[in-house]
Amino acid sequence: MYALTPRLAQFAAVARHEHVTRAAQELGVPQSSLSRALARLEADLGVALFARHGRTVSLTPAGRTFLAAAERALTAVEQGAEAVRSDADPATGKVAFGFLHTLGWETVPELLRAFRADHPRVRFALVQNYGDAMLERLRAGELDLCLTSPVPDAPDLVARRLDEQRLRLVVPDDHRLARRKRIRLAEAAEESFVTLEPGYGMRRLLDTMCAEAGFTPRIAFEGEEAETIRGLVAAGLGVALLPPPVFPRPGVREVAVTAPRAVREIGLAWSAGRPDTPPVAAFKAFLLSRRGRLLRAEPTHHPAPEDNR
Template sequence: MTSPTPDTGHDWGLELTPRLAHFAAVARHEHVTRAAQQLGVPQSTLSRALARLEDDLGVALFARRGRTVSLTPAGHTFRVAAERALAAVEQAAESVRSDADPATGKVAFGFLHTLGWETVPGLIRAFRAEHPGVRFALVQNYGEAMLERLAAGGLDLCLTSPIPDTAELAARGLVARRLDEQRLRLVVPDDHRLAARKRVRLAEAAEEPFVTLEPGYGMRRILEALCAQAGFQPRIAFEGEEAETIRGLVAAGLGVALLPPPAVPRPGVRELTVTAPRAVREIGLAWIDGRDPEPPPVAAFRRFLLARRGTLLG
């Protein structure tokens, strides 16, 4: 057997992976015939596969005595790595099979930070009342980041706002459906000139400094669009990444904010209904278009959410 010329561009993983099970079976039995019977392949096919494996590697993996074989030192080294690789493949296969199990599978679900306090826990609790064994991998992020992760296959489903238009979704291989809408409020410090009011037009805050989420967040785009409808461009004083931090900055007198209602009242601020323009954000559910087959637990949770259109937020 001649040593092969070193080839730094050779894809050994692609070349050797199909033969690892053949090698491992012979190494385990130390007998070609018994290994062939276990694998359900002709003995001649197995012998040729082993010979080609050794030829490709340029080393002898077995010392042969008729149909009985024993591992060489190189064979022992290769066996450890081969069995580790095969075990990893088997574990991965079991994992994905388990995740797709209708009763005990897993759903990778993404949602907005502002829905994580009570909306999402309540939805999962209601779903698990009917599907108690289904597991969830939960991801909180802003809408654009979740859509990117969904398109890349890192999520099964995600809640997003605002809902991208059909062309934008199609370009990413995604589809979305509107689930509900949420009224937005103008949040002001409790000693603000507007604090005694219950309702306000957004234009009345045109001269105020705004505290808002960073560019890329859905609420930031919604704020800018609504302010444009009201005839002004918001003056951004502070930017953050989380709605309750924004409320804290408002309570400290650093500006006003346009936010969805809090899960629990926040001291130091007043939440005013915006009468004009109509200040809402749509909540949509997005998923990969045409995914076939869709894992049963994912399909079940998607049906569950779509059945609650218009009542998602209570």
């Protein structure tokens, strides 16, 4: 099959002109070379595609059948070529960009708005997922770039730390810790936790930080989305360790954690050795230029009177 592919355009040109010389002139190849290529094509297929009439040719029934398939194949190749050229166009190309669910409310829309101020026609295919799933899609070539946490350390990926988010212990507003401004995580050792499922970066952070604080968290509920977790906390079903919300949520209090240091790093990752198209390179440079100021300021909260222990 692969040996036939380079000869399809030659065959289609001869079929269109019904004349080897004119087809050779269109293709910019010697007539003798084109004649030999057609002879090899017919030999490979084991059928005659053309009937010869002096200097002209006409398709045989087998040739007409093969021409229909050849034209479909050539059209598909041209459409594919046009698609990749379009995606790589510096002004109108496409970026496949992945990011964490918790960055989708405000951070990513603000980043895209700022980038498109200078690149108004660049297109984006946006994917929201948890970190491990995005890295697999990055490796598979389905994503060009992704914002993820924790920052991956793998030989087949390149990653750069861009920013960090402070994490809070989220408790119901009638909880014993709700009036505190700050706590040590060890003070929540006896609580039931509501958290994200295994595989999520926040779940690994919870497990790691609790281990540093000297306990294993007792998991009451697992979910897939941070705001759902907050809703479960508001319902009194446990406490959670989460990044700050975009908007303050009724029914919960967000308490700063002083020990261990409660932050999650946000990084930009891409596949090592894979060349960037111009729009991907431009967006990557834009994101790297935002290092240290990727995230918007956290919302202002109005805590209850606190016990500063």
